[in-house]
Amino acid sequence: MENFSYNYSNPNPNNGDIYSSNFIDTPENFELSDTPENFELSGYYLFPEDGLSDEFLSQNEFVQSASDSRGSYSNIKPAPTTTHHNMQVKCTKGVMKKVDAKSRVAFRFRSELEVLDDGYKWRKYGKKMVKNSPNPRNYYKCSNGGCNVKKRVERDNEDSSYVITTYEGIHNHESPHVIHYTQFPPNNIALHNLHL
DNA sequence: CGGCTTTGACCAGCGC
DNA sequence: GCGCTGGTCAAAGCCG
Numbered sequence: 001m002e003n004f005s006y007n008y009s010n011p012n013p014n015n016g017d018i019y020s021s022n023f024i025d026t027p028e029n030f031e032l033s034d035t036p037e038n039f040e041l042s043g044y045y046l047f048p049e050d051g052l053s054d055e056f057l058s059q060n061e062f063v064q065s066a067s068d069s070r071g072s073y074s075n076i077k078p079a080p081t082t083t084h085h086n087m088q089v090k091c092t093k094g095v096m097k098k099v100d101a102k103s104r105v106a107f108r109f110r111s112e113l114e115v116l117d118d119g120y121k122w123r124k125y126g127k128k129m130v131k132n133s134p135n136p137r138n139y140y141k142c143s144n145g146g147c148n149v150k151k152r153v154e155r156d157n158e159d160s161s162y163v164i165t166t167y168e169g170i171h172n173h174e175s176p177h178v179i180h181y182t183q184f185p186p187n188n189i190a191l192h193n194l195h196l
Numbered sequence: 197c198g199g200c201t202t203t204g205a206c207c208a209g210c211g212c
Numbered sequence: 213g214c215g216c217t218g219g220t221c222a223a224a225g226c227c228g
Contacts, residue, residue, distance in 0.1 A: 124201055126220060139219070143200090152219095 106166040108156065120144070120171065122151065133157035147172050 126139035135155035142149040149169035156162035 123199085125222095127202075128218065128220095131217065137218085 104166065104168045106164060108162050108164050110161055111163045112161075118165075120149075130154070135160060142169075142171060144171070144173050 121143040122140035123143045124138060124140050128137050128139070130137050133154065135157060137152055137154040140151045140153065147169075149167065149171050151168065152164075152166040154164050156164055
């Protein structure tokens with residue numbers, strides 16, 4: 001088993017501004033030149049915030065795609081779920097919560113693994129079958145105390161060889177072992193230690 | 197025994 | 213108002 005290490009992360013975990021110019025320009029600069037052949041990042045999705053045009057929102061609501069290791073753009077798909085407002089209000093057990101929807105980003109990977117080791121420790125808190133998909137959706141929360149980051153993991157219902165991972169929120173702490181990669185920091189997400 | 201997963205129940209939002 | 217759907221809770225079970 002080969003141990004593959006690769007990271008792209010937010011240099012400042014407390015900076016939730018994922019709409020930096022660095023991010024929007026990233027696909028042209030982004031290279032996965034040292035990734036193994038059987039690992040493919042096919043795209044990622046930013047969730048729109050207030051202030052973006054209606055025209056923009058109508059375009060399946062993705063903002064940018066990432067190139068694969070061969071420099072081509074591939075398999076861009078609409079976000080599995082969307083939120084149109086920067087700030088949502090959720091009511092859970094009678095408690096109203098504001099949710100910062102702008103800090104959501106979804107990745108789509110070709111992977112045989114259901115859950116990739118992204119450097120953070122997650123606690124599973126739910127599993128749900130979703131409509132129009134044969135695959136369950138799994139819900140995770142960051143296990144770090146006081147960190148409210150969540151992620152959803154599900155297999156692409158059109159091609160089950162792909163895994164869609166949606167992150168919501170910004171970690172208020174560092175990953176246990178992050179190596180900063182400054183050219184492609186869509187969120188404070190580190191992908192590393194993939195055992196392929 | 198503590199931490200994690202499983203899973204059914206519960207709740208809110210939405211469309212009809 | 214009602215039913216459907218997605219998201220979350222929390223008790224029970226599992227495991228190291």
